[in-house]
Amino acid sequence: MQRYFVPENNWTEDYAAITSDDVHHIINVMRMDVGAEIICNHPRGKAALCEIIAVSKDQIDVKINKWLEETVELPINVTIVQGLPKGDKLEWVIQKGTELGAVEFIPFQAKRSIVKLDAKKAEKKLIRWQKIAKEASEQSHRTVIPTITPVKKLQEILDLRENYDVTLIAYEEEARSSNPVMLYDHLNNISKESKVLLCIGPEGGFSEEEIEAFKQNKFEFVRLGRRILRTETAASYFLSCVSFYFEEMR
Amino acid sequence: MQRYFVPENNWTEDYAAITSDDVHHIINVMRMDVGAEIICNHPRGKAALCEIIAVSKDQIDVKINKWLEETVELPINVTIVQGLPKGDKLEWVIQKGTELGAVEFIPFQAKRSIVKLDAKKAEKKLIRWQKIAKEASEQSHRTVIPTITPVKKLQEILDLRENYDVTLIAYEEEARSSNPVMLYDHLNNISKESKVLLCIGPEGGFSEEEIEAFKQNKFEFVRLGRRILRTETAASYFLSCVSFYFEEMR
Numbered sequence: 001m002q003r004y005f006v007p008e009n010n011w012t013e014d015y016a017a018i019t020s021d022d023v024h025h026i027i028n029v030m031r032m033d034v035g036a037e038i039i040c041n042h043p044r045g046k047a048a049l050c051e052i053i054a055v056s057k058d059q060i061d062v063k064i065n066k067w068l069e070e071t072v073e074l075p076i077n078v079t080i081v082q083g084l085p086k087g088d089k090l091e092w093v094i095q096k097g098t099e100l101g102a103v104e105f106i107p108f109q110a111k112r113s114i115v116k117l118d119a120k121k122a123e124k125k126l127i128r129w130q131k132i133a134k135e136a137s138e139q140s141h142r143t144v145i146p147t148i149t150p151v152k153k154l155q156e157i158l159d160l161r162e163n164y165d166v167t168l169i170a171y172e173e174e175a176r177s178s179n180p181v182m183l184y185d186h187l188n189n190i191s192k193e194s195k196v197l198l199c200i201g202p203e204g205g206f207s208e209e210e211i212e213a214f215k216q217n218k219f220e221f222v223r224l225g226r227r228i229l230r231t232e233t234a235a236s237y238f239l240s241c242v243s244f245y246f247e248e249m250r
Numbered sequence: 251m252q253r254y255f256v257p258e259n260n261w262t263e264d265y266a267a268i269t270s271d272d273v274h275h276i277i278n279v280m281r282m283d284v285g286a287e288i289i290c291n292h293p294r295g296k297a298a299l300c301e302i303i304a305v306s307k308d309q310i311d312v313k314i315n316k317w318l319e320e321t322v323e324l325p326i327n328v329t330i331v332q333g334l335p336k337g338d339k340l341e342w343v344i345q346k347g348t349e350l351g352a353v354e355f356i357p358f359q360a361k362r363s364i365v366k367l368d369a370k371k372a373e374k375k376l377i378r379w380q381k382i383a384k385e386a387s388e389q390s391h392r393t394v395i396p397t398i399t400p401v402k403k404l405q406e407i408l409d410l411r412e413n414y415d416v417t418l419i420a421y422e423e424e425a426r427s428s429n430p431v432m433l434y435d436h437l438n439n440i441s442k443e444s445k446v447l448l449c450i451g452p453e454g455g456f457s458e459e460e461i462e463a464f465k466q467n468k469f470e471f472v473r474l475g476r477r478i479l480r481t482e483t484a485a486s487y488f489l490s491c492v493s494f495y496f497e498e499m500r
Contacts, residue, residue, distance in 0.1 A: 072476050099483050100475070140477045183498040225350070225493040226322050227390045233349050236483070240490035241498070243475040248433040248491070 003039045003138050016040050018060040047143050074101035075192045075246040080235045083110035083202035089232045091132050098136035098146050100239035107151040112204030122151050158217045165194040169214050170234045171221040180223040187245045200234045253289045253388050266290050268310040297393050324351035325442045325496040330485045333360035333452035339482045341382050348386035348396050350489035357401040362454030372401050408467045415444040419464050420484045421471040430473040437495045450484045
């Protein structure tokens, strides 16, 4: 069934109002009318089976028939810090990462990021990234739309340390090291509902200074399998393993 | 260190000859000459540390200094059957799937595949797909280049059943079912070096007839996490979990 995200202020106890572009989508694309059923997602991660009770050009009113019991969200909250990659690869990381259950993406202006975003460009990009996250959430029936933060610098990333239970760095060298820290050992120490931050470098990887700074701030290194992954593949690998460990092993 | 794949016939006991486009790459791009060291990959999955001993316009001779002990290949052999997706998504599936360790890709002309490839188009595509697999193998330091087969039809896929130890179907409905078959239970029954086949539908998923045919031929359904994944994300999810289970848990 078709799903739409409805902003918090549009909800009352028994009703909700759809006022965004979704109105056009419901009327002209889905060709739905009074009596049709849709699922409305509440920003707090709940979803309700709703019935359309009134349709106008710029608003659709729905009655809440039933709140749905759903568990499509990962049992832990994963935030991806992605060193700005080339071209539109970040769009792709956000789309796939959203399908795979991430709750937050933090674009990182890494030393080796070739892309440099000025304030104006960054603002436009951010809007596009948020749109991609919203659409991917709907597509994969998520009940939460991941947040995308503005682009951050190294010190801002280091300062995040205290806001998360676990802070990891995907470090290429770990894949080559003879005594790597296994991803399983990390996941094994993560309790449900923890907040986990994974930092991924851009194409050239992290600089030595960045690695040193992460070390000094007690970020932990992790290996993502034995092969060297491209920067845009690392988040998907990690999120797939988190899903496997917390959803497919229990 | 730079890696090159050298065809089987170009190897002798102590020497190897590079005769492909790689000659140009070594001389003009890497600007290497006699005495320089490179890694040469043998088609059978071995790799050797080699020293350039002679350079000519169309051939480079190398001496094998040392065979390398490497374990960058997945402990099980995973073949991905991918229902032909829209646009260039299959290229993407092959690139990512190669990074993640697949050994074979079988493009499948599924009932709901929008793309229809005639023989001529299919032949050109196949060459491009093989090129992408080769480049992705080198990028991720694989010692094996995955095979890409010509596009196959349903009956040909069903006939593959006996060539594999485990044949799985990624079935969207499993993600929604109340009693899904967990991926862990499948992996748990797979012994190392097994040949595993995973079939993934195109955007519209498999048709009822296809699902029925798979069932009758004893293909097993598997859930890939709780969320609905896009067709191009399924192979990456599965391969990441295989890597996690066989490489990161032991």
